Amino acid sequence: MTQVSMTVNGGGVAADVEPRTLLADFLRSELHLTGTHLGCEQGVCGACTVVLDGRIQRSCITFAADCNGADVTTIEGFDDDPTMQELREAFSECHALQCGFCTPGMLTTARDIVLRLGDIDERALREELSGNLCRCTGYVGIVAAVKKVAAGRKPNVAAAVAPVTVSRFEGSRSRPASLLATNGPVTRSSAAAKAAPIGGSAGGTSIEERVRVAAPPEQVWSILSDLKRVVPCVPGAEITSLDGEDLVGKVRISLGPIKVAFNGQAKVGMDSSKREGWLTGRGRDSGQGSSAAGSARWSVIADGPSASLIAVTLTWKLSGPLAQFNRAGLVQDVVRRLATAFAENLEASITGAAPPRRKTTLGGLGLIWSVIKARLFSRQ
Amino acid sequence: MKSSAFELKHARTLGEATELLAGADGNAKVLAGGQSLVPMLNLRLARPKLLVDIKRASGFRELAADDKVFSIGAGWTHAEIEDGVLEDPTRGLLRSVAHGIAYRAVRNRGTMGGSLAHADPAADWVSTLAALGAVIVAQGGEEQPKRYAAESFVDGAFSTKLGESEVIAAIEVPRLSADASWAYQKICRKTGEFANAIGVAVLDQKAGIKRVLAGATSGSPALLPETAARLAEAGPGAACEIAAEEIRRVLPNLDIDTQELHAVAVRRALATLGGRQGR
Numbered sequence: 122m123t124q125v126s127m128t129v130n131g132g133g134v135a136a137d138v139e140p141r142t143l144l145a146d147f148l149r150s151e152l153h154l155t156g157t158h159l160g161c162e163q164g165v166c167g168a169c170t171v172v173l174d175g176r177i178q179r180s181c182i183t184f185a186a187d188c189n190g191a192d193v194t195t196i197e198g199f200d201d202d203p204t205m206q207e208l209r210e211a212f213s214e215c216h217a218l219q220c221g222f223c224t225p226g227m228l229t230t231a232r233d234i235v236l237r238l239g240d241i242d243e244r245a246l247r248e249e250l251s252g253n254l255c256r257c258t259g260y261v262g263i264v265a266a267v268k269k270v271a272a273g274r275k276p277n278v279a280a281a282v283a284p285v286t287v288s289r290f291e292g293s294r295s296r297p298a299s300l301l302a303t304n305g306p307v308t309r310s311s312a313a314a315k316a317a318p319i320g321g322s323a324g325g326t327s328i329e330e331r332v333r334v335a336a337p338p339e340q341v342w343s344i345l346s347d348l349k350r351v352v353p354c355v356p357g358a359e360i361t362s363l364d365g366e367d368l369v370g371k372v373r374i375s376l377g378p379i380k381v382a383f384n385g386q387a388k389v390g391m392d393s394s395k396r397e398g399w400l401t402g403r404g405r406d407s408g409q410g411s412s413a414a415g416s417a418r419w420s421v422i423a424d425g426p427s428a429s430l431i432a433v434t435l436t437w438k439l440s441g442p443l444a445q446f447n448r449a450g451l452v453q454d455v456v457r458r459l460a461t462a463f464a465e466n467l468e469a470s471i472t473g474a475a476p477p478r479r480k481t482t483l484g485g486l487g488l489i490w491s492v493i494k495a496r497l498f499s500r501q
Numbered sequence: 502m503k504s505s506a507f508e509l510k511h512a513r514t515l516g517e518a519t520e521l522l523a524g525a526d527g528n529a530k531v532l533a534g535g536q537s538l539v540p541m542l543n544l545r546l547a548r549p550k551l552l553v554d555i556k557r558a559s560g561f562r563e564l565a566a567d568d569k570v571f572s573i574g575a576g577w578t579h580a581e582i583e584d585g586v587l588e589d590p591t592r593g594l595l596r597s598v599a600h601g602i603a604y605r606a607v608r609n610r611g612t613m614g615g616s617l618a619h620a621d622p623a624a625d626w627v628s629t630l631a632a633l634g635a636v637i638v639a640q641g642g643e644e645q646p647k648r649y650a651a652e653s654f655v656d657g658a659f660s661t662k663l664g665e666s667e668v669i670a671a672i673e674v675p676r677l678s679a680d681a682s683w684a685y686q687k688i689c690r691k692t693g694e695f696a697n698a699i700g701v702a703v704l705d706q707k708a709g710i711k712r713v714l715a716g717a718t719s720g721s722p723a724l725l726p727e728t729a730a731r732l733a734e735a736g737p738g739a740a741c742e743i744a745a746e747e748i749r750r751v752l753p754n755l756d757i758d759t760q761e762l763h764a765v766a767v768r769r770a771l772a773t774l775g776g777r778q779g780r
Contacts, residue, residue, distance in 0.1 A: 123509060140509035140552070141542075163540035164607060176580065176609040182539035183610065186509050187532070187554060233605065251692035252604025285587050290565040290572055292673060296636060297648040328754075377620060377659025378530050378538055378547035408505070409545050442544050451622070454658045454719035457754060 130198030167253030411441035533615035575614020628716025700766030737775035
């Protein structure tokens with residue numbers, strides 16, 4: 122528990138809060154100021170907007186423990202505010218509320234707009250209001266109400282800002298070396314392959330990575346056919362048990378602040394005549410509740426008499442919070458880097474000569490970069 | 502919805518933050534404005550054991566300048582930059598970009614350094630600072646701060662060059678001369694949401710800056726050196742002609758329609774630049 126004291130609607134409040142308590146939950150559950158509404162709880166809908174130290178902020182993505190000494194005004198604190206009085210009347214006249222869920226946030230944001238920006242045109246007004254969603258879609262009335270109150274007002278940007286001090290710059294003049302690789306590090310062919318679904322993981326997203334190894338295919342395959350050696354090449358992957366074609370294991374992925382550990386089962390198989398191997402499985406992250414189903418397929422193709430191409434295709438399908446969070450391309454980028462690292466690790470495992478390159482998780486890409494830099498350099 | 506339990510510590514200095522991070526065995530996250538991190542905590546996508554708050558740490562909001570560089574402390578908020586509370590060394594680019602980040606309530610709390618460290622590929626500062634050729638200064642365990650070129654700072658989605666116990670202290674932005682022109686275009690369906698594509702062009706012949714960039718890719722932003730060279734030699738119209746081809750070459754992993762979306766963003770930026778130069 123953390124002790125906080127803050128001013129809420131003009132009165133002092135002191136309380137012990139858990140660090141994870143959101144300001145919005147603190148206001149609603151502890152102080153019973155239920156005018157602050159919670160819609161999305163991820164900073165998108167604006168229903169929880171309050172004034173914090175003179176600036177509108179989202180109380181659903183602000184921790185109460187992080188507001189020690191702050192001055193908070195919720196919708197309940199604007200009873201005697203002249204601007205809010207005007208807005209209330211205008212909202213009423215213009216039918217700017219239907220169910221009322223978005224209204225506290227709308228009013229708080231609208232007050233900030235008219236005080237800060239004054240009389241702005243409708244396009245700018247709609248843009249400024251775009252961070253507050255009305256689930257009744259009653260925007261016409263809301264915009265009309267705010268416009269009415271804003272009419273004739275002067276802007277007042279940067280009011281009450283302490284003057285800033287700028288010291289003399291004494292840092293380094295030289296620019297640090299830039300690795301001007303604009304699209305990832307490796308000069309290998311890579312395609313967003315719309316691969317045929319493997320082993321029943323239909324409907325997934327799929328990518329392919331290829332890496333060239335300076336060894337003949339027979340030699341490469343002899344190593345790749347050893348599963349105990351192949352699976353750990355998937356960054357963060359561990360085999361718990363391997364019995365025939367049944368594999369039980371774990372994949373940990375660390376991606377910035379996101380850390381997931383999928384525990385799961387897989388079936389593995391191999392066709393030595395085609396120099397092809399595959400793995401199909403599904404797993405679940407117990408902490409987060411995300412689950413993933415996917416497959417990996419790898420094959421060795423001759424590339425001239427003494428070199429080979431290892432082609433790795435990863436196919437996956439996510440569900441749960443991780444899938445919910447996914448924006449187009451992000452997970453694809455992660456899996457692409459996973460595939461790259463897998464191919465890198467396979468190569469390292471085969472050539473054996475390189476320093477330990479194996480990446481344990483996808484967290485620190487720095488290691489991979491150093492390997493790649495060395496490799497590019499040695500080619501020149 | 503609530504985050505999983507964590508401990509919250511307030512660092513008084515960036516050095517103290519570094520020590521706290523170093524002692525947390527990879528289970529700590531820095532909390533600045535938290536406008537990207539807290540949604541992830543609420544969704545429980547991220548479950549750190551420790552949050553190190555650096556909002557009030559000394560050294561987090563320093564400003565330093567000379568005739569070539571303006572160094573912005575990482576803790577300045579988007580709204581402060583938008584409002585011109587501090588000088589804009591880029592003659593309006595930073596202010597304009599800041600205005601377009603998310604929504605005012607988010608800009609009032611979110612910081613430039615936090616956005617960079619979070620490294621969402623679609624974040625505005627990632628692309629803007631890369632296009633400007635800014636330098637990101639990070640405080641780690643050593644006495645000397647580390648310096649990273651902004652264009653190669655982001656490795657991919659949510660991944661940067663930043664070490665686990667390093668904290669971004671400042672961003673050194675090169676000053677643009679009176680001859681400079683810039684343009685920033687982003688394509689998104691709704692105001693304030695993360696962009697699907699970003700196009701940036703900065704041309705300052707006097708300061709030797711000519712850069713064109715395709716941002717909001719699924720990974721790191723992509724500089725377009727050939728388009729930039731063409732822009733400097735033959736103008737925005739000529740640069741427009743080769744932009745799409747260069748994008749296809751430097752971003753081969755993207756689908757064709759996504760490549761085209763990036764080409765549109767870059768061409769729009771170049772066209773805006775042309776319009777500004779004409780004045």
